[in-house]
Amino acid sequence: MTRRPRGLYVSPRDFVRFADPVEQIVTRQKSLDWYYVAPFWLPNPDPVLKKQGQSIAIYRDLLSDAHVGGCVRRRKASVKSMGWQVLRGESPARVHKAIVSMLNDLDMPRLINEALDAALFGYQPFEIIWRPGGGMAAPLDVVGKPPEWFMFNADNELRFRSRANPFAGDALPPDKFLLARQRPTYQNPYGFPDLSLVFWPTVFKRAGLKFWARFVEKYGTPWLIGKHPRGMAPAEVEELLDQLEAMVDDAVAAIPNDSSLDIVEAAGKGASADLYREFILMCRSEVTIALLGQNQNMERDSTHASALAGQAVTEDIRDDDATMVAQVVNELIRLVCRLNWGDVPAPRWELYAKEQIDNTRATRDKTLKDAGLQFTRHYWIRTYNLADEDVVPEGGAQAAGTEEGAAFAEVDPAVFPAQAALEDALDALDRSGQLQDQAKQLLAPVIAAARKAKDETELLGALAEAYPAMQPDALVDTLTRLLFAANLAGRLEAGGEAEGG
DSSP states (O other), X not given: OOOOOOEEESSSSOEXXXXXXXXXXXXXXXXXXXXXXXXXXXXXXXHHHHHHTOOGGXXXXXXXXXXXXHHHHHHHHHHHTSEEEEEOTTSOXXXXXXXXXXXXXXXXXXXXXXXXXXXXXXXXXXXXXXXXXXXXXXEEEEEEOOGXXXXXXXXXXXXXXXXXXXXXXXXOOTTSEEEEESXXXXXXXXXXXXXXXXXXXXXXXXXXXXXXXXXXXXXXXXXXXXXXXXXXXXXXXXXXXXXHHHHHHHSOOOOOTTOEEEEEOOOSOHHHHHHHHHHHHHHHHHHHHHHHSOOTTTOTTOXXXXXXXXXXXXXXXXXXXXXXXXXXXXXXXXXXXXXXXXXXXXXXXXXXXXXXXXXXXXXXXXXXXXXXXXXOHHHHXXXXXXXXXXXXXXXXXXXXXXXXXXOOOOOOTTTOHHHHHHHHHHHHHHHHTHHXXXXXXXXXXXXXXXXXXXXXXHHHHHHHXXXXXXXXXXHHHHHHHHXXXXXXXXXXXXXXXXXXX
């Protein structure tokens, strides 16, 4: 079937074609100010790298600076100290359990630490090492690779700059790589590196320290001035200078008796030393502001209020870094869900501040427990990171054994397809709220009678009048159909196994 062109006749002979809604009209290749070094190669537009003519590898040298490295460690630690959880959402229960198990098998602290490098260098690629063999397609490891090994082409696609193809780069296979980026745009797919903000302050600080060291060496020790008689032979003058130079280290010198020695202190150089100090502190302050968002620990006139304001800015940067890390992990989760279960809602991974969420959960759990809701010991252990021996259920060891006996392992859909289908049906029914609505209708007369009653006698009478008005048929019918379906599925599956055996 031939596709008719989309457009409009403005006259019997003039036809104006509409643009394809999928095709991009404004592209980099059509722009006047776009440049490239080689075909299909998009250079990193970072202004520092362009001026230096270097790759992003020059930023790694900055991490060896004591102040830069300390700020980076503090910034990463603020994110790595957060807790993480997998929210089920609309995903099936077995999918949620499988994703949680998969993430527990990965080295998540290392993955989070490497993902945070995207804030420093702008982007951070990851290679997925898939687990060999059959069964569930799950990653064996997710390894961060050096960003300078990769490049973007004119279509903003990530490519590997290999030895065989260093200019155009090699195309990456699908479902093999992840990419963490900080504030990427169409104009700059490499993202924004925060280390570019501290490059010049760090370079100037190092130069200032070098000149300051020379200043201290020159003016920090007293000057030794030797006086010799006029007409002294040059060789004897050189020998006197050697003696004075040795005296700087040994404080002992032997000079002719007709020569003299004066020790002169360098006075009036304190102001010059303060200039070096202020310059270096200014460079350190710029680095702190760029990486942490505040420099209250270096401001002499900071107050408690300003320190709190600076801490709030740091928390905003921490939340942005946490969001960047969560995007990478959620991309991995969606990929695993698509490869194993097709088009199903995927769980969502997120980082959270431990104290804030723990206090909220503790208040909620206490309210629910006071209302009569009982949680399993597995819930307490998982939610509050408790040791297994720290939680003893009510009833002691006997109750614990009962609970352990009632706990079932995760259902493998390949081995028990009927059970997995039944669990999915229960999940869908639970999310639809059908049972909840029917339970509300069943209990509505009871609640209304309890509110109107003044004492126990009146309450019993009101309940007796309310029972005929109750309609439990819908709830009973739903539960009956569920039990019948479960019984029938079990019989059919058992019969199939017997025939197969």
